[in-house]
Amino acid sequence: MKRPKSQRREDLLNASIEYLLENGVADLSLRPLAAKVGSKARLLVYHFGSKDALITDAMLGVRERVQENFAALVRNSRDLKPSQVVQAFWAWATSKQHERYLRLFFEVHGLALQNPEQYGRYLEGAFTTWVERMGAVLPATLSRTARRALASLAVGTVVGLMLDYLSSGDKKRTSDALAEFANGFEAMLRKA
Secondary structure, three states: OOOOOOHHHHHHHHHHHHHHHHHOOOOOOHHHHHHHHOOOHHHHHHHHOOHHHHHHHHHHHHHHHHHHHHHHHHHHOOOOOHHHHHHHHHHHHOOOOOHHHHHHHHHHHHHHHHOHHHHHHHHOOOOHHHHHHHHHOOOOOOOHHHHHHHHHHHHHHHHHHHHHHHHHOOHHHHHHHHHHHHHHHHHHHHHO
16 A cells, blocks of 8 residues: 655655665564664554565665766766766766665665565666666667667666676776776767
């Protein structure tokens, strides 16, 4: 059941997002979360419907935050080539300050793939919203099909390298790989 939006709900959601970014969801229990965000477990259920719905709403909020940072990067760097946008976003996402977003994304994405009935709202658009955002920075001269395919390639490559980086801790190797991809991607765009 969808709950009405209220300022209290939004405050609880934002505090819950911060909690999840710090603690993840693997051992999430509503009581410690509620205590940390200044509420009671039953009130979290009232506002969100269930623990899974709270996680989904939080992850949609996290995705919105990260995508807004991507959009701001694009707005503030209008003269950048698409490959430079990819590299700038990589630098933002893999910084110590923002790496926690990546960890949470991969953790919840794995849960969502295992339990799509519980986290289906999160899976909807998990990649397609990124493909749309990336497609918007590609040259307008590309056909819609080419833009979507190239945006999918860019998003898939970056996500794969992010998972590699988080798994291996090898930022130099994965950053070098991203730079090589960005150079090749720029060449693909010129040919398309």
